[in-house]
Amino acid sequence: MIFLVRRIAAVCVACAVFAACGAPNAPRGPEQRSARSSASASGEAALTPGSGGLMPVFKSARTQKKTIALTFDADMTADEGPRAADGERFDNPELIDALRELKVPATVFMTGRWADQYPEEARGIGQDPLFEVANHSYSHYSFTDGCYGLPVLPESRMRSDVERGFTAIRNAGVAHPMPYFRFPGGCYDNRALRALGPLGVTVVQWDVVSGDAFATDPDAVARQVLRGVRPGSVVVMHCTRSAAPVTEPAVRALVPELRRQGYRLVKVSELMGASGGGG
Numbered sequence: 001m002i003f004l005v006r007r008i009a010a011v012c013v014a015c016a017v018f019a020a021c022g023a024p025n026a027p028r029g030p031e032q033r034s035a036r037s038s039a040s041a042s043g044e045a046a047l048t049p050g051s052g053g054l055m056p057v058f059k060s061a062r063t064q065k066k067t068i069a070l071t072f073d074a075d076m077t078a079d080e081g082p083r084a085a086d087g088e089r090f091d092n093p094e095l096i097d098a099l100r101e102l103k104v105p106a107t108v109f110m111t112g113r114w115a116d117q118y119p120e121e122a123r124g125i126g127q128d129p130l131f132e133v134a135n136h137s138y139s140h141y142s143f144t145d146g147c148y149g150l151p152v153l154p155e156s157r158m159r160s161d162v163e164r165g166f167t168a169i170r171n172a173g174v175a176h177p178m179p180y181f182r183f184p185g186g187c188y189d190n191r192a193l194r195a196l197g198p199l200g201v202t203v204v205q206w207d208v209v210s211g212d213a214f215a216t217d218p219d220a221v222a223r224q225v226l227r228g229v230r231p232g233s234v235v236v237m238h239c240t241r242s243a244a245p246v247t248e249p250a251v252r253a254l255v256p257e258l259r260r261q262g263y264r265l266v267k268v269s270e271l272m273g274a275s276g277g278g279g
Contacts, residue, residue: 045273061232112168126174
């Protein structure tokens with residue numbers, strides 16, 4: 001009975017975690033915006049740093065062109081290894097195959113723990129020019145208090161957790177991860193932005209929640225995205241089979257309709273680089 005109670009509690013926490021990745025009201029502090037984009041040392045589009053050493057934050061592009069970015073969070077929390085060993089799948093190769101079949105450029109925000117668990121898949125995504133890989137932390141722990149039940153990183157470990165994420169992604173065979181970071185659960189504040197400022201990367205959030213976390217109806221997911229998108233939107237979805245089981249059929253329904261409506265799908269780097277800044 002004790003084991004059952006613990007298992008139920010763990011599942012409840014997991015549900016909250018993945019729901020938070022697409023939550024429209026995820027707790028966060030004031031956003032630090034930049035009025036113009038710049039190039040990183042390796043040539044990728046990035047935003048200029050904010051004042052006071054805060055990381056810049058990009059949510060959507062200021063553009064009239066019908067261009068949007070689909071992004072996918074490859075979530076796995078540091079302590080979920082036993083669940084993976086028991087057969088739970090945190091990857092979604094069918095989704096990646098669908099994106100390739102539909103020729104959809106996409107940005108995958110990968111936790112270092114996910115890259116450790118699925119190095120061949122991480123390498124395949126990272127070596128495919130259709131995709132770009134960015135950092136979603138190593139542990140998928142929260143950078144603020146009160147973030148949907150996630151364990152909280154102390155400020156002293158924030159920078160090292162993100163650096164460890166980049167290291168794990170590179171060790172999996174992704175030679176050039178993008179200089180972008182997405183906060184677990186979408187939760188951040190100025191303290192977190194300041195702690196990570198020296199890394200010189202851009203925070204990428206979103207303005208459209210797909211609602212694919214624990215969804216059961218792919219058409220409902222597609223409809224939610226279609227209702228929310230506008231020129232310059234960043235859409236958050238998930239690349240995690242156990243937590244977002246209908247994302248692949250949702251994408252198959254969504255992409256043709258977006259294109260029928262005149263939208264062009266691009267990676268975050270193109271959206272950011274062409275927008276002249278974030279909003």
